[in-house]
Amino acid sequence: MSQAAPSPTPHPSPLLRSFHEVSRADIAEVGGKAANLGELARAGFPVPPGLVLTTEAYRIFVRESGIGTRLQELASAADPEDPEATGRTAEAIAALFAGAQIPEEVREQVLAASAQLGSPALAVRSSATAEDLEDASFAGQQETFLHVEGEEALLAAVRDCWASLWSARALAYRAQRGIGPEEVALAVVVQEMARADAAGVMFTASPTTGRRDETVISAAWGLGEAVVSGLVDTDDLVVDLSRGLVTSRSTAEKGLEVVPAVRGTEVWEIHGPRRRAEVLSDAQALDLAAWGARITAHYGAPQDIEWALVGTGFVITQARPVVALPPEAGPAPHDWSVPRPRSLYFRGSIVEQMPDPLTPLFADLTDAHVVDAMIETVSDASGRDDVFRREGVHFPTINGYAYYGYDRTALAMLTLRTTKFVPRLVTSGIGGPVYWAETALPRYRAVVAEESARDLAGTDARLLLESAERLVHAGFAYYTAVQTVIPPVVIAETSFTALCRRVRRDGDPRPEVLLLGFDSEPIRAETSLFDLAARAREHPALAEALAASDQPVRERPADVDPAAWQEWLDGFDRHLATYGHATYTLDIAQPVAADTPALLWDVLRMYLRGEGTDPRRRRAAAEQERVAAEARIIGHVPTPLRSVFTRLLRRAQHLAPIREDALAGVGLGWPAARRALLELGRRLVATGAIAEAADVFWLRRAELEDLAGSLDAGTALLPSRTGLVEQRRVLWRGQRLTTPPQLLPQRSALRFVDRWMPSVGEQTAADGSLRGIGGSGGVVTARVRVLAGPEEFREFRRGEILVAAITTPAWTPLFAMAAGVVTDVGGPLSHSSIVAREYGVPAVLGTGSATRTLRTGQLVTVDGGAGTVRPVEDDGSATGEDGEGAPA
Incomplete structure (x- = not known):
């Protein structure tokens, strides 16, 4: 490993400090970048020698040059929502700095101290007081000047660093973070220029997966400016230090590099073998990753590190906390082997509502209930029990993703029976809109009403699990009924569309225009939420209180009229009771608005701000366009076809909103099922089995059944499953990084099925x-x-x-x-x-x-x-x- 370089002589002046005199506790005086470099240098890491011109020097410059008052006026007026105005503000501030002189006191000390660095070429870097913090990264907001030579060039670089505190980027970024102009100042790092043969960036945890056991390195030839600015493609490596391996390597064609020039830097074109050569060997990558591990251990958190290769050793030119590191994810799966080699697996039908990997509990519930619920519903709708059979049909998860699975015999029988089933379905012989409206929906609502009436607090733990399972089973059965609605809708729309296209003339509207502007359950839900916002705007204090809150408000704000408040709150509760069951995905671990009203709050605030369109106005406009389109097309349809055209049109228009109405009801039982499971989760939290109630969704069904039995037996303490829950979350996050194949096995002879996926x-x-x-x-x-x-x-x-x-x-x-x-x-x-x-x-x-x-x-x-x-x-x-x- 490289060795840390000595630091210049300490400086007693309040204007100058050497790296060894500062640490991360000195941000107010030397800014984030310098504080981190000082911390690294003091800890023995290989940092090129340097010194810091403190924020006091900046304040002296602003004060003695006379630009302070005008600077504050301009900066306070910056508007992050108006980029052009912010740009003009930045230009005006830059002009202030360009016309100001550096005070002699500051000038003399900078020149005298820089002479001690022993290098004619210097790097001059901005170091802001609101920079490189654990909750915000200001990387790239201020300027850096490389290969600065000569006294006047050094002083100009210092002044330009000060001015960059007020660049358009910096002004907008700080305004968005709520950091006022009076809260910031700028120090300047003056450092020996590392003549890098190669340089880059290293993350000591994966910024994509959050994995702490992976170090991600980007490397390029020349100075690191090329990497940070995105000027060049980089070699990208992943290192697993625990195994001492480079686990992944991508070698780019590197056509350019940034190198020192007489004044600053310049870009050179790379020729010959170096274009495709590896910048770092495996041994060098492991050496660099080891430095990263030591720096991470020192700070106690993953770091974003800038590094340079100088000769045979590494130097560290910056380290900052990794901001917004995602939760740790496991490796993305690549092996899509199937559970039963002689079966076909596909993602369709109900799986469309399960785009992500399933949580463990829901995976078990789907495996146990989807196929049975499908067979029960089809048998009930048809009055026959031979349409579908259970043998050879299953609903597993592969790498966490749900699939229908059919062995070859079951698939052949399904195809044969479907040829008889679909014609009867289309002619309303079985299933379809009538069965959905008169049988499936009332039956589902009855189950939901019965289970919602339970006294959860007085229900045994095992009965809570059984209640949730009954609701999920009913939901899957209902979804099958919804699927029988689709063929009549599809045939009605496609039949009408095909005829309409044959009779259309140039200038006629598209066929789908004649099917728009009808009411449906999702539109009614949107209208209800829009109306809630409109009623709130009738009371300005109420609307202001709601818009100002990031979360649903249940307690009346002091300045809001009690009657108006209660009326609005009752309306919001009615909305949740009527529409709050709409699912975002079918996985029961995903909250719905009925049990987590915060999910609607941002949309409601959007309407409170007057954004979005009035659903009634939009539907009226679509209806008006539809009526006009009907009249235009029907007016020129030949008489022999007119009655057929009109009949097909009316049927398509009748069925058009039914699919949306049916689909909107799938989650009716989900709020009650979630309440039952979360009640069970709360009881498990009290025993120490899990850390929070929602962890219940990360247990397997058999595990939960055993735990529920222990609760019913009166067990006060249970072994902790917290570590197991976290392992499953990590695995799930990794699974979510991949795109599941629509059809398995991937080399199946039935690839033609893809077109229906x-x-x-x-x-x-x-x-x-x-x-x-x-x-x-x-x-x-x-x-x-x-x-x-x-x-x-x-x-x-x-x-x-x-x-x-x-x-x-x-x-x-x-x-x-x-x-x-x-x-x-x-x-x-x-x-x-x-x-x-x-x-x-x-x-x-x-x-x-x-x-x-x-x-x-x-x-x-x-x-x-x-x-x-x-x-x-x-x-x-x-x-x-x-x-x-x-x-x-």
């Missing part, structure tokens, strides 16, 4: 574009917002492209803000497609990997007609924040 699979082209299914026509260019679930709804901004694994009725309010929609899973008649058409936004569905391929903030063009999503070169013209996407 809810995702067309990973269709990422070389240019990063995605292909899916066009769900709603139109073309738009806007920025992406990838959302994992409702906990991230508050991050969504009007005019962005909503990217999600799948959208269910619970996602509907976001469509009012979206410029377009892209999903991993879905088809032309999925919820995403239907609602996107209602809102008139382009949608591309079933891409297979949009949530893993696209990144938040990326500029893309969504073409809902062609079913493509294409990355766009970003020239900064797209709004990206609270603005409308641009039609392409």
Whole structure:
């Protein structure tokens, strides 16, 4: 390993300090960067020698140059929501600094001290007092100047560092974090320039998976500026120190490097073998990772470290805490071996509502109940018990993901029986909308009502588990009934659409326009929430109190009228009781609004701010457009076809909203099931078995049944499962990093089945574009917002492209803000497609990997007609924040 370099002579002046005189306790005096470098140097790490011009020097400069008052005025007026105005503010401040002289006292001390460093080339770095903290990273907000030579160049670099405290980036970043201009000052690091042969960045925990046993290194030739600025492609390595191995290596073609120049740095082109040569050997990577482990141990937290290779040893040029490190995730699975080699596994039907790996308890419940509930419902709807059979059919999880599994005999019998089943279903012989409305829905509601009436506190632990299972089983049975609604809807819409396309003339509206503007359960839920916001706005104090709170408010604010408050609260509770069961995914571990009202709060606040559109107005506009489109097309349909056309149209219009109404009811039993399981969880917390009630979802069903038996037997203390729960969470996070194949085995002879899968699979082209299914026509260019679930709804901004694994009725309010929609899973008649058409936004569905391929903030063009999503070169013209996407 490299050795730490000696530090210059200590300086008694309040304006200058050597690295060995400062530590992380001195941020107010020397800023975050210098404090960390001093901490590293004092601990014996290999830091190039340097000194710090303290914040007192900056304050003397501002005071004696006379720019202080004007500086505060300008900085206080910066508006992070107005980038152009912030840019003008930064330019005005830069002009203030450029015209100011460095006081002689400061000038003399800087020049005298820098002479002690013994190097003609220096690195001059900004070190802000609100920088490199554990809860915020200001990396890149201020300037760094490399290979500075000569007295005047040094003084100019110092002044430019001071000025960079007020760059547009820094002003906007601090304003967003609520850091006022009076809270910050800037110190300047003056350090020997490390003449690096190679340099880069090292994270001592994986920034992608959060794994603490992985060190991630990026490396390039030349100075580290090329890596930090993103100028060059880097070699990327993953090191597992516990095994002493480089577990992953990607060697880039490195066409450029940054090298010292007469003044500053310059970029050179790399020729010959070095372009493809490995920057670090395995031994060097392990040596560097060992330094990272020591630095992490010193700070007690994972670090983001900048390093340089000088000759045969390493120097450390910066270390800061890794900000926003994700929870630790296990390795992403790559082996998709199937449980039964002679079976076919696919992700369709109810699995569309399970886009993520299943939590352990829900995985066991699905395995036990999905297939049985399906067979029971089909047998009941048909009056026959030979349509589907249990033999050869199962519902396992593979790497945590749910699959239907059929052995070859069962699949052959299913295909044969389906040829008889579907025609009867389509003609309403069995199942379909009537069975759903008159039998399945009332039956499900009866089970929910019975179980919701339980006195949970007085119910035995095992009965709580049985109650939850009964509700989940009823929900799966109901979902099967919903699936029988789909074929009539599909046939009605496709039959009408096919005829409409044959009789359309140039200028006629698209066929789907004639199916829009009808009421449905998701639209009614959105309207109810919109009305709650509208009623609150009638009482300004009430609206202000609600909008100011990040969480649902149950206690009346002091300045709100009691009658208005109670009326609004009663209305909110009615909304939750009526619509709060809408699921985001079917996994019962995922909260719904009925038991976690906070899930709706950000959408409600959106309406309180006046954002989004009035659902009634939008539906009225769609209805008006539909009526006009009907009149136009029917008016020129040939008389022999007119009655057929009208009959097909009316049937398609009748059935159009039914699928959404049916699907919206799937989660009716979920609030009661979650309440029962969380009550069981709370009892287990009291015994020490788990740390929090929600940990119950991470236990297997058999484990939970045994624990419930112990509770009923009166056991006061139980062995802790906390470590086991965390292990399963880590495993689940790793599983979530992968895209599950739609069909297994991957080399199956039945690959033709892929065309009926809810995702067309990973269709990422070389240019990063995605292909899916066009769900709603139109073309738009806007920025992406990838959302994992409702906990991230508050991050969504009007005019962005909503990217999600799948959208269910619970996602509907976001469509009012979206410029377009892209999903991993879905088809032309999925919820995403239907609602996107209602809102008139382009949608591309079933891409297979949009949530893993696209990144938040990326500029893309969504073409809902062609079913493509294409990355766009970003020239900064797209709004990206609270603005409308641009039609392409």
